[in-house]
Amino acid sequence: MAIEIIPYTEQHTELVKAFNQRLKTGGATYQFPESHIPPALPKIDGRNLFQEYFVAVENGKDVRGAFVLQHQPFSFSDKTVSIAHYDLPISEGFVNKAYSLIGMQLAMNALKRQPYLFSLGIGGFDEPLAQLLQKLGWQLRAVPFYFKVHHPAKFLRNVGSLRTTTPRKFLLDFLALSGCGWIGIKLAHKLAAASRRSTAPVHVEPVARFERWADDLWNACKHLHSMCAVRDSDNLNLLYNSQVRDFIRLKITRGDEVLGWAVLLNTQMSGSKQFGNMRVGTIVDCLALRENTVPVIHFATRHLERAGVDLIVTNRCSPSKPLPRPSISIAGTAAAP
Known part of the structure; x- marks a missing residue:
């Protein structure tokens, strides 16, 4: 042929x-x-x-x-x-x-x-x-998958990766109906957030486009990464164009300081192999200086929770110097295989 x-x-x-x-x-x-x-x-x-x-x-x-x-x-x-x-x-x-x-x-x-x-x-x-x-000689690296359960009963009834056998389905349905699953998941969230401390008021603003403020943040961050996809406003507005997909763009500030930005999705699943009929929130992308990762991830997560999602997911590579642990645990997320 x-x-x-x-x-x-x-x-x-x-x-x-x-x-x-x-x-x-x-x-x-x-x-x-x-x-x-x-x-x-x-x-x-x-x-x-x-x-x-x-x-x-x-x-x-x-x-x-x-x-x-x-x-x-x-x-x-x-x-x-x-x-x-x-x-x-x-x-x-x-x-x-x-x-x-x-x-x-x-x-x-x-x-x-x-x-x-x-x-x-x-x-x-x-x-x-x-x-x-x-x-062919490519180097393979695992990219961790993180998730946070917001509505435990809906999660337990729909998570396809766990509902793989009849006994597992029975157990998960029991946990959902009895409320035990809700208690366990909510307790895990409380423990993860136990170290949270109040800070100066943070403002979260949905924006239609990335503007000059995003360029200033990119210029402050780019030299801190050995390799990073260019995240200036021109490229961000092309990548996250809501005319193609329903991206949620958040600008996160404290006073006059731009802490960072996050791009989110809020998707109603229907018969998904992995997620069933859950409403899934995704943290697609974000950028912040290292010291501002905690509030950016936290407020991106909270925005999705207030929007009523059942589950929040994200994929994040580990940098050469790991982020401070609260940047992940403060949002109550857990790593999955």
Whole structure:
């Protein structure tokens, strides 16, 4: 078979639709975008933050794989380098072993196009993509998943990762109905927050856009990180555009001082494998000076609690110097595998 990996154009739309249908029929849960133009981050002249779609076409007739490259600038203390997120690599090899080599071809093609790559959201070291990237010499690192239960009964009845056997379902339903689960989870929250101390009044303001204040914060923070995606107002307004998704942008201040910002999601799940029918709050992104991490995380969490979410989740990498413990425990979160 002759496979050519090329940019996704309008002429490939029907081929991608057929590709998605074969994946669905084979039991795969992933689908590739059926429009060749990225809705959130299209490639525009002069813009250094954008997405590109690529498809693996067999004999000019069938799409057998696809991937996304999201290019964005990263700061390395004193210089900025363009790096790409290798995202949504999908191979027909998931459902047809005749195409089992497509995944490797996709990854190698992406590296030829952009030698500086990273990938997130793989799911675990045992996933096929993780094992493939490791074979190609990629370094794998775990990104901790943190969560805080706000409505224990709803959590216990919906958390798919725990409700895996009949005895577990019975136990979790008992904890939810009896109130024991509520008591245990709320006690854990109280213990986590025991060291909290009052501070000067903090103001939390939802904002429509990131402005000059975000640039000032970025300039104060960027030299403190050996590597960090550029978080100036131009890039933030592109990444967290509410016309594409319902992002909540918070500006957190104390008096005239900007402590930091946070980007949140408030999502009603429906039949989710992991979250059932819970309303899930997500701390998507945030930035603050090290000494201000506690109030930024705390008030982002409190904003979601007041919005009525059942569960709050976030993924956070550990810096070379760990954050002060209260920056995590003050929000009452716990780490999960």
